[in-house]
Amino acid sequence: MSRTWGGVLAAPAAWGLLQLQLLALGLISLAFNLAALVLYPLLGRERGRRAGRAGIAYGYRGYWAFTRLFGLLRLELDALAPLADEPRLVVVANHPSLLDAMLLVARLPRAFCVMKASLLRNPFLGAGARLARYISNDSAHAMVRRAVAELRDGGQLVMFPEGTRTTAPPLNAFHPSFALIAKHARAPIQTVFIDTDSPYLSKGWPLARLPPLPIRFSVRLGERFAPRADHDALTREIEGYFRADAAARVTRPASAATA
Numbered sequence: 001m002s003r004t005w006g007g008v009l010a011a012p013a014a015w016g017l018l019q020l021q022l023l024a025l026g027l028i029s030l031a032f033n034l035a036a037l038v039l040y041p042l043l044g045r046e047r048g049r050r051a052g053r054a055g056i057a058y059g060y061r062g063y064w065a066f067t068r069l070f071g072l073l074r075l076e077l078d079a080l081a082p083l084a085d086e087p088r089l090v091v092v093a094n095h096p097s098l099l100d101a102m103l104l105v106a107r108l109p110r111a112f113c114v115m116k117a118s119l120l121r122n123p124f125l126g127a128g129a130r131l132a133r134y135i136s137n138d139s140a141h142a143m144v145r146r147a148v149a150e151l152r153d154g155g156q157l158v159m160f161p162e163g164t165r166t167t168a169p170p171l172n173a174f175h176p177s178f179a180l181i182a183k184h185a186r187a188p189i190q191t192v193f194i195d196t197d198s199p200y201l202s203k204g205w206p207l208a209r210l211p212p213l214p215i216r217f218s219v220r221l222g223e224r225f226a227p228r229a230d231h232d233a234l235t236r237e238i239e240g241y242f243r244a245d246a247a248a249r250v251t252r253p254a255s256a257a258t259a
Contacts, residue, residue: 017070021070028059028063034124037127040130049155052131053132055128063106074217075103077103077106079218083190083221084107086156088156091108091189091190092190094194095166099200103194110155112147113158113159114137114159116137117136117138144181157187161238171246176232176235178235179231183231188224189224193242194217196215196218198212199211222245
């Protein structure tokens with residue numbers, strides 16, 4: 001298949017294939033959530049948690065393998081491999097795109113996330129997340145308490161301290177909840193950098209708009225930080241660390257390697 005996606009003749013085909021990939025993602029998500037809706041009352045907490053998190057991870061991994069067939073997305077996610085089996089870890093990353101959580105969770109089968117309460121209550125969109133024991137953000141106190149408990153049970157918390165996709169480049173201000181959770185769980189914080197040269201699915205990007213192709217995403221492991229009693233100071237330190245990397249990234253292109 002031609003990789004001349006930037007050409008005039010290739011643009012309609014590339015747009016169609018990109019929409020096909022989004023449709024496939026929606027169908028995979030719907031199928032998994034329907035299965036989770038049935039499994040949730042049948043499996044106990046521990047079995048359901050393992051099945052839900054593994055199902056999400058391997059479902060996304062399969063989806064990324066499917067997208068490779070079209071050559072529109074070029075992903076380099078191998079840096080996450082050393083983290084896959086490590087328990088009790090807080091993973092924090094920058095948040096340029098709507099794809100970020102899917103990129104990380106695909107390689108982290110122990111992972112759980114914090115989600116909007118409205119999504120968790122949706123019977124079709126939230127069933128898989130409830131099975132995996134993802135955490136609602138409707139109560140800050142309950143969110144911290146549950147996240148700490150899941151970490152102590154050996155889970156990995158994936159969080160984006162910006163709170164939403166980046167709206168004020170290079171980074172939004174960081175929220176301290178990740179450092180507070182790490183403090184109470186006595187869990188280390190592993191920083192992860194998501195590099196991309198694409199605006200695709202950034203904040204405000206229309207789903208139907210064709211971005212420059214190919215779309216490249218890569219991840220890098222950063223420093224690991226020990227939890228600290230003064231979690232606000234730790235939040236400021238880690239935010240500064242991310243900002244320094246973002247400034248350096250202006251002159252460093254994202255990886256062109258393909259997963």
